[in-house]
Amino acid sequence: MTRLSEHYESTVKSAMIEEFGYENPMQVPKLEKIVVNMGVGEGADDKKKVIAAAGELSLITGQKAIITKAKKSIAAFKLRDGMTVGCKVTLRNDRMYEFLDRLITIALPRVRDFRGVSPRSFDGAGNFALGLKEQIVFPEVDYDKVDQIRGMDVVICTSAKTDDEARALLKGFDMPFTGKDIEKEKEAEAARRAEQEAEKQAARDAMQEVEAADKEASDKDDQPTAEASQDVTGGQAEEGDKEEAPKEDASKGESSDG
Template identity: 60%
Template sequence: MAKEKAKKEEKSEAKHSSEKKKGGHVREAGVYPRLAEKYKKEVVPAMMKRFNYKNVMQVPKLEKISINIGVGQATQDAKLIETALAELEAITGQKPAVTKAKKAISNFKLRQGLPIGVRVTLRGKMMYEFLDRLITLAMPQIRDFRGVSDRSFDGRGNYTLGIKEQIIFPEIDADKVTKISGMDITFVTTAETDMEAMELLKLFGMPFIKREQPLAKAS
């Protein structure tokens, strides 16, 4: 009996260890992300009331979040790509991919196929967890932060946010950073209009700056 109990405890510890992600992320088994729960209980009803959808299937969803870090100087220093990979994995908890130049540009000494950045695409739980940390932990660390612009929608219900410094994320140790780098974060939604996409992100907690001229409705 004692041996069986010890084995069960070992399995439990191993399972807990496997749930730990690089960058300090710990995902508890069976725990639903806070924003995923918020979407079902708060966002969907609010969107249906705001846009008069006939059923819940019409309510836009956040489909994925794509994060890209451009590393133009990687042509001179290959270690910059390794650093960017490590930092993006720490921030998101997911292994990124290297982006490579699609064509050569002689003026920048850039050859086709050379690494020029890193990217990662988040979906499901990882997506919701990243969005939660971005809004509640990272954005408040931006100096003189007053909100984000609503002028970066693409006309198809997707929004791109530019971050100037990776050190706003709690997973990054500012004392160990040798080079400040920014990133582009693109929120891909199923919304048909920018207005619907903006309302969706706003209900998740995205702190858009208020302006006098609102986004126009689709004709």
């Protein structure tokens, strides 16, 4: 077991369970593979350069590199189907952890004017990518034997479902993310959440206003009906009084005649 794999089991897993509240330890994200790719644009014209690049990549990763070829033709780049474009290595298990350890502790600190890697270089699915401009940052490459400076792309694939989880995982391995970018991203996320909450509150307020207006209109519709019923009842009472009045007058006349 490598140093980083032991560190993952003893420290990283428990820290992520505490941060994200996983109910099952199997839910904790982990590294799946690391793909290292080195492009050689002039490979179609000079096979020796492709072989040299593949040799350097094999030294860097500790695993034999495979030659990559174009899968389709692209006229704008003068690229033909089947043309050699570079080489790559896919690392898993112990070799993956060993490479990541050397990348973080040795190679990145040797990058000129290195100030950290961007925490935004995630693809939305928990995978992180970074580019290196020079292969000589790895001590396995002998500077005196290098025919030319070549860059490479490193893609770290994880089982994380979100970028936040993948970022926390790599941070647990001491990936040197730039702090300012992390703070900016947190502020931007807080602003997005505040904006979403404001929109929800505005929608709730608008709904309450509509309901209040409907209730007021309903009350106004019911009010004339009540007044009309009062008028009808009052009219019937007045007519009853008028009918009783002649009867009283007639009874008074009969009593006077007697």
